[in-house]
Amino acid sequence: MAELTLSQGQRQFFETFGYLAFPGLLKPEIEEITRKFEGVFETAKLQHDPTKRSVIVPFIDQDAYLSSLLDHPAIEMIAEGLLGADFNYLGSDGNFYTGDTSWHSDGLHENNGYIKIALYLDPVGPTSGALRVIPGSHKLPKTAKIRRAATSKELWGIEQSEVPAAILTTQPGDVVVFDHNIMHASFGGGTRRRMFTLNLARHCETEAELADLVEFIDGASRFWLDQAFGPAMLATASPKRMQHLQQVIENEGHLPELSAQARLVMAEPARG
């Protein structure tokens, strides 16, 4: 594959609006990706209950081919272009979504860039579960009214699906990326909407960045994980991939204890 790089325009679009879409970027691979996606759920013997979201975390880590997406030139292009060549991989989730996802952000990281790369494995549009984002909301403070868009009815007298947003209609093989801080949602999806994501961040250089990273890693205890990464991800890691795993591995020491505590108080691992 020819060397892929993000243009300056794409990087500035992401910086300004908080998301980017790449139509057809993984189209040649999408059948194999979809087969492996189904295979991970089969191997885990996870029967999807259509009344609620099913999730496996970490996801691509369960399969050697899916793990190798982290080394794929298309994914490297996005990660390196937005986060630098020494970006950190943080983990992934694989989902059968059911119905609507209310407005929310995945974090409010003030000290570092956190991004999510998402692949929707079924065609999705405005009324069938396409990702919606509020452009530029990744820059808004915690107190901004838009951060309460899930209460749109009380705030503005409109349904959540009427909140002004960019709707990222996608076909299988398209790739989207968004800032964790951006407000996002989806509406009208079916009961088995297949989608998986990769979470990535800048390599930490300061104490504040490291503290944020540790908080993110510790959050994985809600999934009852003793380590951030799964078996195939680690077993098949080249020295180059290891550079993207190392800082998390060095800072995941609290996970077994936190997950043990979570198992005592939670009936099942979190679903999101």
Ligand SMILES: O=C(O)CCC(=O)C(=O)O
């Ligand atoms: O596709 C969806 O319903 C929402 C996805 C989402 O919220 C996420 O991946 O953080």
